Amino acid sequence: MDKDLTTLPTFAENVARLETNLASVIRGKPESIRLLLIALLSRGHALIEDVPGTGKTTLAKSLARSISGIFRRVQFTPDLLPADITGSSFYKPQDGSFEFREGPVFTNVLLADEINRTSPRTQSALLEVMSESQVTVDGKRRDLPNPFFVVATQNPAEYHGTYPLPEAQLDRFAVRISLGYPDRDSEIEVLANQRDHHPFDDLKPVVSCEQVIGMQDAVKRVRVDPAIADYLVRLVEFTRGDPRLRLGISPRGSLSLYRASQAGALIRGREYVTPEDVRELAVAVLAHRIVLDTKSKYAGQRNEQVIAEAMEKTPVPR
């Protein structure tokens, strides 16, 4: 065991507070909330994908508000340009110099709403932002605030006027969360809660940016046994050799799963990763990174199935 033992109670407390906060707005979706927190704590980014009206944006907004940091929202539209996101230099007639005005990415939580409605050109502006937490404009590198967390939403059901996310972009999301419809009781609760006002308006920040950074650092120190790392890599390797796939999982994918498993273990109050942590998160972390070839896609195969099969064919370390 590590010296983390002292920080563990605070970690659990913070997670509990965040979860309660989010659960007061998003009813009946504790798994989705947990996945979102895992993405945040493993220094990843989250892609929330579902049909309209299931609370994607609300979930993203609620998380942003629960952290007492800067929150910015960009509504992705077809005419959005890269500079609209990263920011650009403006000419100052007073002294003839250029002044850099920061775009919306200079924030702690960025909500990229309907990310697939903008052109791939603009989507690509997020590549550097998401992987390196920095922006390079006019040859000058600018660091983004810490923590930096992107929550993107997209609606997969609609095809008109959308641009599917390029694989490179998808790969930069740690998890893909699918909300789905709430069950009946939760939906009744949602209706009752929003009678006079939206519960979102009552949300208060429950953790500070510093606390988030502290939690992210704690996650990094979670012990991963070599056997677990081996297991994780075997899962990933399975997808690389699969003839049904046009694209397997990148090392970035395995790294994401590694970090996410650490976060998942710590959220459960464990300072070491067990194979269950890996298995629980494998679909959420890996499924959106693989690309099925056309034949398998039209044969009705789904990405989730391939990952599930990888888990079925790979022995578990004991």
Add this chain to the structure above:
Amino acid sequence: MPQPSRSSSLTDPRLPWPFALSGVVARVALFFSTRFAGGERQYAASLVLAAVLLPSAFVRARLPGNRVFVWMVRITVWAVMIAFGPTRRATGFSIVFEPDYVHLFGALCGTELVLRSWTRAASPRGPSRGEALLLAALIFMSASNTWTSVHMQTLVPVYTVLTILCLRSFGPAKRTTRAPLVTLRVSAVALAILVGFTSVFAVNRYEQKIMSWAVDAFRRERKRDKAEIGFGTAPPRLSAVFNPQPSMRRVMLVEGTHGTSERHMRMIAFDTYADRQWRPVLRERGFAPLAVSHQDEGEHVRITPLVDGMELVALPVETLAIETDETLEQDALGTIRVQGADVQSPYGLVVATTADSGGQVLGALDDAHRSAALAVPSDVDPKVLELARRVAGDGDASSRVARIELHLRSNHAYSLRYEPAAGAEPLSDFILNGRAAHCQYFASAAVVMCRAAGVPARLVTGYYAHEKYGAHATVVRDRDAHAWAECWIDGKGWVTVDATPAAARPDQAFPEASGVRRFWERVQDLPRLAREWLSSLRPRTIVLIIAAPIAAVALVSAVRYLRNRKRQSVVTARTYIQPSAELQFVAREFERWLRRRGVPCAGHVTWREHVNSVAKRAGTPSPIDLTLVVRFIDAYDAARFGGVNGQTMSRILELASSLEG
């Protein structure tokens, strides 16, 4: 720790309770029937099976379901049963509760029960519906072994109702709460007992009726056929019509025909004619045992009966010897039958190859019968005698007979219908007026005329075998029924005298069997041929035949098993970096423990996931204590993946020993 309940082991939790209970009923039935029904030898096999069955209910290690091995055992048992099991009995065609069939089924279903109980149920809810149906039928057959015992007559209906209930429990389990199910079960058992007693009463009261219905249902067709042919117990009557609807049903197969394929297969002879009828009838005759003599010189012919209810042995008149295991008996007219039974099993004949030597089997003509064989019936017109003497002329007996035969053949036409002139004696009318008639008239006329010419003669009915069946066999059908005369020639014995014109014999008078029919008959013959072939083999060869494919399958599965094990060894947790020897030992022991509980863990799921899914299985008491197991897994994981320290290790060992109970 609370031990998983073992009190219900007899009715294994993985089998639906009525299913298990019906198994117990069958076992009890088998036991009692052995004790009281007196069939020790027949039931011994079933008892052994039951003995194997009982402990299997207590043991957790089971055979994997529907594996090749299980099927191999199944097929072996069936094959042995078919090869060595009881065959058709000498007592004849018996149905419904023919004891031997029931024994066979009892043994089969006993095997099935054993296999089933040593087999792990495919799903937590027990065997599939189809298997259950099949098994229920088999168990029923086994339980009906006990039909003779009064105790069991009660158990069988109870069992039947339980089986029906058992099928019910395979239905969708929606909305079933516990309480109504208990009521249902209790009332079902009560109903079963009521139904049991009612049906026992009914069966005891109306047993005779039930049996005779069943016998009639099976025998009706045969009776009709026999009546049409006009031989057997009914004596031939000179009727207006002969064989009006020739049936194509096969009666027997004559194998070993090398020379001529045409034979008169005689069955019964008559020597007294009066009032249009030949006598004596079969049941009035006295039979005496026939000594079977051995004879090697001659043509060896094999007769295979193809119908049930053939009462008499068919043979050509030139037969020198009969080869059979049955006890034969013969009457004074050379009619041969099997003592106390129908002719069912094949028999061999040795037939003289030359026409000079008469048949030895039929015996000589003694003085008492000589006078009967020479007696001219009194109702025949005296003109017939005159005509006969004139036709026969002088010369030896053979030439007289030949002339009479020629006369009848050349002066009479053939017709299946014969309308005698009003008031006239039909036989005299036929002979004197040159009428057309069927073979019975020709035969009767030949007999009467031969007698008038001083040659002993009698009327014979049987079959005229002519239809080729392969190169060296002929098949005899109902439509080949025929009648002819037999004359005694001194120094030669009895000879066949068929005065019927060639065009009137069954081979010319009736159409051939169609190709489709012949093909279908060949197909029908296959099981019989297989059976004959099997019975001709020595036991060692049979064992070899059964063992060879099994050995082949065993070899293939062994190779497959070894290959799988090799592949599996790659796909086990062992390939990961291993923890300390102590932890490895604990892990191995834990997996062994799971296996012992009947819930082995697959390699691709974690222990925790596995035990959770085991605990979630609905409807069965869990074989493991979930909370305790989870506590153990927690401790193990902490040591395995979180780094071992002494404290956790001792905790693991403590938990592991508490698991063992």
